[in-house]
Amino acid sequence: MNVEWRKSSASDDYGNCVELGALPDAVAIRDSKTPENGYLTLTPATFNRLLTTLKQLP
Template structure:
């Protein structure tokens, strides 16, 4: 399977980038500065919950 990563639309120009990849049953998330490091994989519902928490400012910085 070929995984196609794409940069998040809200990533910053100075290197603070998040990349996403659609997998058959999950969404993968990685740091674009360290693409060979492990990535986070979430099921679609968990990814939706994560995005909601980010948008609401509910996650610690």
Template sequence: MRQPQWYKSSRSDNAGNCVEVAGNLPGVVLVRDSKDPSGPALTFTPEAWRSLVTHLHRAPVD
């Protein structure tokens, strides 16, 4: 089984508010808090992940 290759989000800040994403596994995208790498990860289908990212890009920023 392949291991996830984690990448830190380009939107992460220097205050420790970081999200890491692994998209190298077939049929799944994993998302975790970089401060807790052994903790739980959210699991998305690639389609659901694309939909979420698209929605977030369109959301207004306060």
């Protein structure tokens, strides 16, 4: 499957970031430094819950 990856806007100066990719029924997430290690897929609802939780962290 050909996924178009997009880097997080929250990347730091050391290259630590994640990349997101849109799949037909899911959101794919991978480490930009080791893309060969595969990716995690989440349903859109689960991805939204993850973002909501992360935004609440100090």
